[in-house]
Amino acid sequence: MPERDHRRVKILVTGPLGVGKTTAIRTLSQIPTLHTDEVMTDAAVGTDDLSLVGLRNKSTTTVAIDFGRLTLPGNRVVLYLYGTPGQRRFLPLWEGIAHGALGALVLADTRRLDESFEVMDLIEEHGLPYAVAVNVFPESPDYDLELLRSKLDLAPDTPLVTCDARVKNSSLTALVELTAHSLSLAGAQA
Template identity: 85%
Template sequence: MKILVAGHLGVGKTTAIRTLSEIPTLHTEEVMTDAAADTDDLSLVGLRNKTTTTVAIDFGRLTLPGDKIVLYLYGTPGQRRFLPLWKGIALGALGALVLVDTRRLDASFEVMDLIEERGLPYAVAVNVFPDSPDYSLEILRSKLDLAPDTPLVICDARQTNSSLNALIELTAHSISRAGNETS
């Protein structure tokens, strides 16, 4: 099954896929060019030393513990200018794990809109950084304007169990939604 790992620049997509994948991951990172410097403003993200940006996709694979379910993970850039890429990757996907950084909540709306437009079920995983504001889940749910049944979890993309937990929430939600639609 195909799963998207989506989110804005610097939110931790590459990290999460590296952490989760049981095979060496494929990354298409490119050195950010001056042409993208205005659109991908890293000072906003607090990543002044980040010199690469995901221009296409990350790819990894994961077999869920206990099941014979194999997940193919596609890291997908959050910017709308990658829409043509999105259309292809989203086709046939089970759902999307949206990584969110509480320091830049507004930057997550673009990616959530892209996913909703494609009709994909999604779960939100808040990737915590040392200087992230500490909101309760209830406040986050309201700030992100999430539907009551959209899973929302806190995670650390660098930790396997934490990322896996987020993925399991998404898989359960997507399977349950697919069940509701066919019944």
């Protein structure tokens, strides 16, 4: 579609290892998604701790990006969804992908919230607006959102929602929160 027919918006979907980024993009995308998943090897030992809750059965990981596309109702805005690794060792790749993004949707897991800080630090260092979506796993503890906001040390205006990355409407709600937040910040700066 020519640019005059619609506006293209880049959105990052990021978070720590095994939090559901690939799943969220697969769930939201209207096109077949691009994935760069590879089998995890012994090279990950000492780098990625697979003994953590939720990672014990993980056998593949995204080594570059995930990509999907979502056209919003009215066909005027098309969201390009880029899933990025959250580890600092991917910083050069992350910076290239983040360039020109409207904002970032950070997925978090209540079983290992501390893993989210590195990702949020990267986003804040680059001045990107973001929202946090706590991905609900079957065995995840259920916490009050205000307690989670405190534990994640989020600013009062940073959106915080729960979602199930496997459910389109749930993931879409998180994306809407991010988009509304990013647009309001852009309007305030203008």
